Amino acid sequence: MREASFRRLAMSYLDLLYGAAMRATRSRDLAEDLVQETYRVAFERWNTLRDPAACRAWLLRILYNAHIDEKRRRLRLIPVEGDLPDAEDTRASADPFRFSQVRLSFERLDAALDRLPTDSRWLFVLREVEGLSYQELAEVLGIPIGTVRSRLARLRVHLVVALSSGGRTQSEEEGDGG
Amino acid sequence: MGSCEGRIEAISALIDGELARDEELELRRHVEACEICTAWLAQLEAYSVGLARTMGKESTPRNLSERIRSLAPRRRWPLRMAVAIAAAVAIASVWTLEVRRATDPFDSALVADHLRMVSGAEPLEVVSSDPAKVALALSERLPFRVEFAQVAGARLRGGHACRIEGHSAACLQFDDEGTGERVSVFVYPSTNSRPELAPRCRSLGGHCLCSWDRGGQSITAVATTPDAAQHFADSARGEVRPFGIWPVRESLEVPSRSLSHEE
Numbered sequence: 415m416r417e418a419s420f421r422r423l424a425m426s427y428l429d430l431l432y433g434a435a436m437r438a439t440r441s442r443d444l445a446e447d448l449v450q451e452t453y454r455v456a457f458e459r460w461n462t463l464r465d466p467a468a469c470r471a472w473l474l475r476i477l478y479n480a481h482i483d484e485k486r487r488r489l490r491l492i493p494v495e496g497d498l499p500d501a502e503d504t505r506a507s508a509d510p511f512r513f514s515q516v517r518l519s520f521e522r523l524d525a526a527l528d529r530l531p532t533d534s535r536w537l538f539v540l541r542e543v544e545g546l547s548y549q550e551l552a553e554v555l556g557i558p559i560g561t562v563r564s565r566l567a568r569l570r571v572h573l574v575v576a577l578s579s580g581g582r583t584q585s586e587e588e589g590d591g592g
Numbered sequence: 593m594g595s596c597e598g599r600i601e602a603i604s605a606l607i608d609g610e611l612a613r614d615e616e617l618e619l620r621r622h623v624e625a626c627e628i629c630t631a632w633l634a635q636l637e638a639y640s641v642g643l644a645r646t647m648g649k650e651s652t653p654r655n656l657s658e659r660i661r662s663l664a665p666r667r668r669w670p671l672r673m674a675v676a677i678a679a680a681v682a683i684a685s686v687w688t689l690e691v692r693r694a695t696d697p698f699d700s701a702l703v704a705d706h707l708r709m710v711s712g713a714e715p716l717e718v719v720s721s722d723p724a725k726v727a728l729a730l731s732e733r734l735p736f737r738v739e740f741a742q743v744a745g746a747r748l749r750g751g752h753a754c755r756i757e758g759h760s761a762a763c764l765q766f767d768d769e770g771t772g773e774r775v776s777v778f779v780y781p782s783t784n785s786r787p788e789l790a791p792r793c794r795s796l797g798g799h800c801l802c803s804w805d806r807g808g809q810s811i812t813a814v815a816t817t818p819d820a821a822q823h824f825a826d827s828a829r830g831e832v833r834p835f836g837i838w839p840v841r842e843s844l845e846v847p848s849r850s851l852s853h854e855e
Contacts, residue, residue, distance in 0.1 A: 418770045418771070418819050418823070419745075419770070421769070421770045422744070422745030422746075422768075422769050422770035422823070423744075423745065425657070425660070425661075425745065425769035425770070426744055426769065428656070428657060428660065429652050432652040432653075432656065433649065433650040433652075436650040437650070442653075446653065446656050449656065449660070450656070450659055450660060450663065453660045453663050454663050457663055520642050520643070520645075520646040523643075523646060541608070542640075542647070543647050547610070548608070548610045563601055563604070563605050563610070566605075566608075567601035567603075567604035570636055570639060571600060573639065574635055574636065574639050577639070577642075
């Protein structure tokens with residue numbers, strides 16, 4: 415592949431990269447910086463990409479790593495990888511009938527995403543928005559496919575609970591009591 | 593319930609179509625007989641459908657694309673001098689063989705129209721990135737039907753109908769992502785008795801023109817750099833898939849009167 419051909423191919427993913435970065439960071443400025451850094455790295459290392467068909471996952475991996483690096487530099491106290499919040503609700507949700515009679519409220523999605531740790535938010539963006547396969551997710555996130563599968567299931571259960579009007583945390587329910 | 597907790601992971605993978613066939617059959621058999629897993633499947637499917645309806649599209653800031661293009665690496669001559677010189681000699685040799693200096697008034701008219709469009713002196717009649725919309729709008733303005741597909745690595749801006757040396761033509765404007773320059777692509781009924789399927793490239797006044805014939809129509813890409821013009825020609829020949837498909841229509845409705853009689 416010629417360098418000019420690579421640049422065209424890479425640029426054709428600009429909208430995808432920016433959309434993913436925006437959803438993962440929730441910040442326009444940071445998303446722009448990360449995408450710019452992604453292309454800086456990609457333009458430097460373009461000749462290490464053997465298979466043009468893998469370009470999308472390759473660019474997303476650079477973007478993901480850029481975000482992780484940025485987060486580690488800037489906010490050392492906040493874990494990049496971590497348990498999903500409200501883990502007790504996720505465990506309690508083993509009873510699906512608690513939520514089966516209620517409608518999921520996607521107005522709460524932004525708030526639910528805000529509370530996710532970085533790696534879970536990327537998992538959400540790359541699978542639920544960009545539709546990456548499990549194999550691609552494993553390549554981008556640098557984890558085994560089995561881990562992709564289990565993390566995704568946990569994330570979905572967590573979000574179903576968070577988006578369900580019957581899935582409020584215990585403290586929320588107590589607050590409504592009076 | 594305990595035995596079903598582990599199946600949520602499989603149900604999640606089932607929704608994604610990521611289960612092996614035998615695992616899927618086993619899970620479906622279980623779900624049919626298990627109220628809890630049936631409820632989870634319904635819940636995760638509702639989540640999946642709801643998300644698809646909820647997620648909008650983020651629009652990329654215009655200036656970001658420009659900033660990124662400016663990142664394209666500049667060749668570091670001290671380190672790559674020998675390679676660069678060898679490459680330049682090779683390219684120059686090929687270019688000398690393939691590029692013919694054009695003096696054709698038709699080519700001059702194409703470049704003049706390209707410059708008018710690029711400079712903004714003449715606004716686009718149709719502004720859209722949708723090839724189907726632009727083709728339809730231009731077909732209504734021209735005595736032949738225009739049909740083309742999007743070229744990967746290039747962003748369609750729109751087009752206009754024009755006259756080139758008395759011939760009707762459609763002019764399409766693209767932003768080439770590879771070089772960052774604006775490229776004009778002219779489509780007009782072919783006047784060649786022998787279609788040129790291989791692109792013919794030549795230079796004129798600091799511009800590069802690449803022409804080829806396809807399905808009864810001629811296409812000429814006009815750009816400042818040979819690389820941009822050649823990209824469209826390569827796409828036409830399908831040599832750099834998946835970078836693009838160029839006119840796919842094999843039969844073009846050419847006006848009944850001969851082009852040579854047009855005024």
